[in-house]
Amino acid sequence: MKQKYLNERKALLDKAQACINDGDIDGFNALHAEIEKLDNDYAAKAAAQANLDALNKNGSVAPLSNFAGNMALHFNDGIESTVEDFYDTAKYRKSFMNYVLTGKKSADMFNNDENTKTTDVGSVIPTTILNRIVEKMEAESVILPLVTKTNYKGGLSVPTSTVKPVASWVNEGAGSDRQKKTTSYISFAYHKLRCEISVSLEVDTMALSAFETAFVNQVSEAMIKKLEEAIIKGTGSGQPKGILAETPVSGQAISIAANAGLSYKLLCEMEAALPAQYETGTKWFMSKKTFMEFYGLVDLNKQPIARVNYGIGGKPERFLLGREVLISENVANYAAAPSANTIVAFMFRPSDYILNTNLNMGVKQFEDNDTDDIVRKAIMLVDGKVVDKNSLVTLTVNKP
Numbered sequence: 001m002k003q004k005y006l007n008e009r010k011a012l013l014d015k016a017q018a019c020i021n022d023g024d025i026d027g028f029n030a031l032h033a034e035i036e037k038l039d040n041d042y043a044a045k046a047a048a049q050a051n052l053d054a055l056n057k058n059g060s061v062a063p064l065s066n067f068a069g070n071m072a073l074h075f076n077d078g079i080e081s082t083v084e085d086f087y088d089t090a091k092y093r094k095s096f097m098n099y100v101l102t103g104k105k106s107a108d109m110f111n112n113d114e115n116t117k118t119t120d121v122g123s124v125i126p127t128t129i130l131n132r133i134v135e136k137m138e139a140e141s142v143i144l145p146l147v148t149k150t151n152y153k154g155g156l157s158v159p160t161s162t163v164k165p166v167a168s169w170v171n172e173g174a175g176s177d178r179q180k181k182t183t184s185y186i187s188f189a190y191h192k193l194r195c196e197i198s199v200s201l202e203v204d205t206m207a208l209s210a211f212e213t214a215f216v217n218q219v220s221e222a223m224i225k226k227l228e229e230a231i232i233k234g235t236g237s238g239q240p241k242g243i244l245a246e247t248p249v250s251g252q253a254i255s256i257a258a259n260a261g262l263s264y265k266l267l268c269e270m271e272a273a274l275p276a277q278y279e280t281g282t283k284w285f286m287s288k289k290t291f292m293e294f295y296g297l298v299d300l301n302k303q304p305i306a307r308v309n310y311g312i313g314g315k316p317e318r319f320l321l322g323r324e325v326l327i328s329e330n331v332a333n334y335a336a337a338p339s340a341n342t343i344v345a346f347m348f349r350p351s352d353y354i355l356n357t358n359l360n361m362g363v364k365q366f367e368d369n370d371t372d373d374i375v376r377k378a379i380m381l382v383d384g385k386v387v388d389k390n391s392l393v394t395l396t397v398n399k400p
Helices: 002-022 025-058 090-102 127-140 201-205 208-233 264-273 288-295
Strands: 148-150 156-160 184-188 191-198 253-256 283-286 306-310 316-320 323-327 342-348 353-368 373-386 393-397
Touching (some): 184 373, 208 373
Antiparallel strands (some): 342 393
């Protein structure tokens, strides 16, 4: 059945290519529809055959996953194959739970290679659990859902340019100066983020779903906290480089003297410092305490400059001069007389920050001899940097 299908498909592909070469678009469209029908018919037959084979083997159905949806039309590459995600099977998930709880490994489930590398882990977190961790991080984090996220295993380099070409008016028949486009790049490495967790004896009696929920809650809570902290104020040494570790463009670092207080004029000065081309998507970041300091300010017409909308989203939506405010406890609280120069608020466009993450998280375990607890270590590799800092405007309160 398969060989017949491949022969028919190849013949149709050859005809379709000939139509493109001859400029016969109508003919190509007709053949395209015929190829899609052939793919769908074969997918249906293959799925039925697989289900029947599974019934004959062990009485359980193992349907093919979105076979037709993954069948792509290629003129030169042949047919793309789809492979079931091994780490998302019930068998692997149960084996993973058994490994975390008891430390017993299955030879066909885990990596037994003795050559130690940076990518070696005791076990790979099942796909279902990993996806749920990411979803929970997105839901609970303030800035994490807004930054640009990539997932390149070998690191990442982002080309940048500080020089833009300039147009000029010329007379008829005259030329213009040729300009050079200078580029550089920002490179990303990997920093290891780890958290240790301990599961009590009672978890040993839990069902698979309950274990996954407990594991997700413990890992995601720790990962969220550190990732959010690193994105905003990471040092770049052994961890991602945070937004506040960047030096703002000249004129965009606003500072006030100690005991000067917050004012409507100060906010206007910060808004004026933000370039017009970066207005879209730029947001305020500050602690809740700092926002409440702004909340009581009024403009020249005695109108509040801060707004809080209590919509159907289930949480307050805060705005300053019409710009959204995101609350983060990783930004220092406003103090009239701080002990050191302190950034208490900043504006930034989150999409200009790239978080490059290796989501192949792994788990290792060891026994604490003092308490007899079994401790599990969750590990991920991540790096992050600002790729365009032109939207960054900071507010610093100077020390007395």
